[in-house]
Amino acid sequence: MSQTERLKEFKKSVNNKFNVYNSLFLNLPYQNTENVGILIPLLVHQCQEGLKNGKNPQDILEEFFENFASLDTEKARIDFMFRIIQYVERQVVLFDSVEDAAFPKMHEHSLSLSIKDYFQLVDKNKSWDKVADKLSNFSARIVLTAHPTQFYTPAVLDIIDELRSLILEDRIDDIDIALQQLGLTSLINLKKPTPLDEAKNIIYTLRNVYYDAVGSLYSYIKENIKDDKFENHKIMQLGFWPGGDRDGNPYVTAKITKEVADELRVNLMKCYYNDLKVLQKKLTFKELDAHIKELRESLYIAMFDTRKHVGYENIIKPLEAIRELLVDKYHSLYLKDLDNLIDKVKIFKTHFAILDIRQDHSQHTKTVEAILKKNKIIDKSLDELTTAKLRDVLLKEELSVSVKDYDDPIVKDTIRNISQLRGIQRKNGVESCDRYIISNSEDMFSVLFVYGLFRWCGWDDDKITFDIVPLFETMKGMETSEATMEALFKIPQYRAHLERRGNKHTIMLGFSDGTKDGGYVKANWSIFKTKENLSKICKKNDVKAIFFDGRGGPPARGGGKTHRFYAAQTKDIANHEIQLTIQGQTITSTYGTKEQFMHNSEQLLTAGLSNNIFGKENVISKESRKLLEELSELSFEKYDALKHHDKFMPYLEDMSTLKYYTKANIGSRPGKRGNKKKLELSDLRAISFVGSWSQLKQNVPGYFGIGTAIQTMKEEGKLRDLKKLYKEVPLFRALMLNSMMSLSKCYFELTSYMKDNEEYGEFWNILHEEYLLSKKMLLMISGSKILMENEAVSRESIKIRENIVLPLLVIQQNALQKIGQKSEFIELYEKIVTRSLYGNINASRNSA
Template sequence: MHQTDRLEEFKKSVKNKFYVYNSLFLNLPYQGIENVGMLIPLLFDQCEKGLKSGKNPQQILDLFFKSYANIDTEKERIDFMFSIIQYVERQVVLYDSVEDAAFPKLHEHSTSLSIKDYFQLVNKTKSWEKIAKKLSSFSARIVLTAHPTQFYTPSVLDIIEELKSLILEDKINDIDVVLQQLGLTSLINTKKPTPLDEAKNIIYILRNVYYAAVGDLFSYVKSNIENDEFDNYDIIKLGFWPGGDRDGNPFVTADITKDVADELRTNLMKCYYNDLKILRKKLTFKDLRPDLNALRDRLYVSMFDPEKVVSYDDIVGPLIKSREILIDKYNSLYLKQLDDLIDKVKIFKTHFATLDIRQDHSKHIQVIETVLKVNGYVNESLDELAEDELTNLLLNENLKLDSKDYKDEIVKDTIANISQLKEIQNKNGEQGCNRYIISNSEDIYSVLFVYALFRWCGWKKDSITFDIVPLFETMNGMDTSEHTMQSLFDLPDYRSHIEQRGSRQTMMLGFSDGTKDGGYLKANWSILKTKEVLSKVCSKNGVDAIFFDGRGGPPARGGGKTHRFYAAQTKAIANNEIQLTIQGQTITSTYGTKEQFMHNSEQLLTAGLSNNLFGKENIISKESRKLLEELSD
């Protein structure tokens, strides 16, 4: 019944509305393309009939041009087809806007488990104590990545948001004007975007969508959970790869990483400033003015000058002081609004999103080999050292690296970047940048090379405030991951580092590269088995396993019904936290509006918590495992 209702709502709120507004769009009054909109349905009809009758594309187009368009020259035909593409691209934007506007209504007919549904089930099962305990520590980390398929520019996103608002109110004349604006707005960048440009495009979404969405979701959970002291501000965490991920992108440099970290922080200060500006219109009381005015002025300066840093304590301190005064002297008036801002500050602190560093293991081999050659430990290759010698050197030898001493660009930039990470943490807080991910990890040296580089770039053993995250993405990497992690845990130095990081080990498992290596089924089956094995290894060593999945893009890159993927995990897989990447166009198509972001974030939370509620174990029988092994081979 739900599915029938949902289809009916889709027809009414998406399909029919799109047809109405598309009819406006097809008649845009632009010189030189007056008939293009009207010819698109005819071209579609010709293509459909032609393909069914066995015609090839050239024959279909020749017949179309002869029958309907009266276009003879090659140039005119190319220009016409280019106009068709321009029209269709904008029709997609219109469709996205209509679908975004309809999302709340479609969601009413969804069969998926929302936080609200989850809390209702908790009430029925009388399991609040168990669920409250899990909620106090569980979290979902959504990591935004840069990818060529993320093609909507901020100006187009603004148009989508405007269209969405107008469609909700069916303001047809205003919609007509915005569609004309869309017709004249370029959907592509005039030049190839730099890594900083890519980062700014996604920070735009952070600031305009996720800042409010994460705050509202936290507020909803906090107000509904039967625990007055609920303070899990990490329940939804944001990660960020643009500007930190240099795997395969030589244009991401140490300077770019620094600039992106500054952009994240300064944009967050703008969010705080705007919230405080609205709040001050309500908190007009004499005893609150000095602290709030001083905070406003400091935030304003820090919005525009990256060197003017306002610390977390300097932001939250005046707000908490104002809260106490509000309760004592002003009858707690507007306390809820002040608490909402305090909660946002405790969620985002001064980082907004955690900037991850990622590099391929092969680049670290190049860096380590060069460093050891320059310092006289090898003549040409790391192969000259026995494994014990190399391990001892990486763990105990004290070198001092300076990027200026090296000519190779990869070596220079790697050293410069690791050396500056302390400064990023000083400005944005530790959560601003505290994970270093190594692609194509297949042995212990993928981790130890990074550990050594941190030591040699000025970090003391007992103060490396970074999680070193191996990314197992090839079949071989997954097959050897158990031995790799156990060997690392057996090293006292690395074990000490893990204890300093809260006895938690994050391990990333890649889908798309595993697919290239072994196919869809083998990649998925290998990931599940690897998670089970690594969960067991970590548990045996007293370490909490945290899995980070590189699978949140289109289906070809592991996307799809992500919440079902997590809800289907077996009990043998550690369930301490959900972490996944959101790639490319998925950022705007699945997490692009406040409503979409909250819905899909809720899905991640309820998927991770569902086993705790229902008490059911997901078990794959021996027979099923045997069949999956045969199919994947």
């Protein structure tokens, strides 16, 4: 289908419907807000015209209040602005609902490859043996993280779900009532969520969307594959970080990890119980009664009592006994329904999603040091030991540790958590929690410290049922990653551990901190090369490399179009599984409904499989690599100079929303690492860093340096080479298209008043010039006339969303200005900044 038809469908199913329901919504009479809804379209127009004409946000609002809202006192104006924010964030919810409801219709006009299309292609290429073999072993895992880049409460998610259904049926009166409900339901957390709250929020999606979606996807693959014996229940897996990810979050404790593991299991039992209840109404046959009743009773107990748990065998065996009777005695009646439940049980077992444990290397260093001091192996510091001696202590020394011997909370919790992981495996199954990820890995000790800690916390060497996963996220970590893995493979004890784990090694490569550290192109190119090098080293050592990608949502966090990213991998990158993190707006926008989940999971699978099956392997020539290398270094130089500009951190602290992220009750994790008084870039969380640039509508981490790099190469006479690179190398094209997406969400007019600022005017100009240059250069090498030229629907969606949040952004900038001017209402203006974060972040859902 052409882009034109998709755009036509979008205008009909999304744009027009939103306009109808939005006008309905804006006329709803809420308490003290009689005129607010009616004034919003007028305010949008004033903001658009004012910013286009170079006006200051403060002046735009001043004129609006004087000419249209008749509000004379500052206090009355502040109250009005709060009500605007409440309306705008609900408009975003409404647009989300309309867009989600239109997804099946839009999908009919999609050009992307479904599993069915893919199998037809396989038929044509006569490559069934190859694909059946690959499908039997291939796996994609999406790992849900707690990172708060979109935050709707379960109550609001229920309303969105209800609105989706009503919009599909055009039930205008019921939509009216649901919009009234939305208007009166709070969209914000009254207090900071705990890690358990975050986990429950995401388990809500597991239970209400993914449980059925994964089951349906598996059935769909089974029906379409020409292989009766097909059975790969790991083809689509779910991973889970909330409650296990303690990196930089002191609130994730051993107790929380245990509670989240219980929560996952209990919610899965509820899903099984409900399915069995529905099935029981169909399987009304005498000899099945006892089996069904017994299984129902054990599931019922396991649903409410976390001390009681049903083992996998105790669920699957009764179901298989029922199946046998159904086939032998009852004409296989409702066999398909029963098989669907059996498949779900084989997929989710007793864990639902695989809970990962993650911690920063520095915390393990602290714990190991404390243990060795206590055992008199060192006096003060690990530096007292040679590399060889420290390695021997970790691999051979028999120490037993006890929580009560230590005072430091991190040390106590690390020991307590590693000691309790066997209990979680006992209740939820061994594969329920079998990976320990180490952030900021830079040498072999990042892995060996964890190996040693397992040994000292009561795990026998031959019974460590955990994969120890280094996360190479900084430039240094990536540079030393080959040496790190090579050193590990040479250690006999570690090799023996790998053999017990199936001679596979999962390696995580992080995007968020890489992008923050090295700039967009260098971070992504470094990750790509690191993958190729690590694939070689693993292959040489007969180890299967599994890459786990820490992809954020927007390109600035290493995200962007996922299918495009995986389809651009070369044949030199190990491709046994696809594993990636999804979070925030990516959970709701890309995998938020059953239809979206199935479609995007199919895209993941076809991208991963296509590289192997059809011989269209991407190869990047030496010349192309040289160009990419040069571009990467030039863009890094420009980004690095910006990073070290003396106004870089002060600008973020004084002119952006950076310090308000921690006040927003968005997530449980502190906004920065450590307690230093002076804020440093390395302490900053990627979410608040990238989010602050996004709120400014400057999106610096997603493109900065690219314009200068391309212009420099153009001056060296390499423009034709770059155009060729864009046309022929999928990786380069994917990176440039992602940057164009970041650029298309920039709106420097919003902050153009800053160019006259005495302290920051020059710095703002540096940002603005690079934005203009990057846009110009990217259009030049891609041959496009406008940004996102071939993505008309995404472009249109972004445009509508940006229009919805424009008043909110102008109000936010006005509040930041008032705070800078030390207004007497400073506290209220600070609240306005904090409150305005929500709608803008939620509106950015189509970044990935």
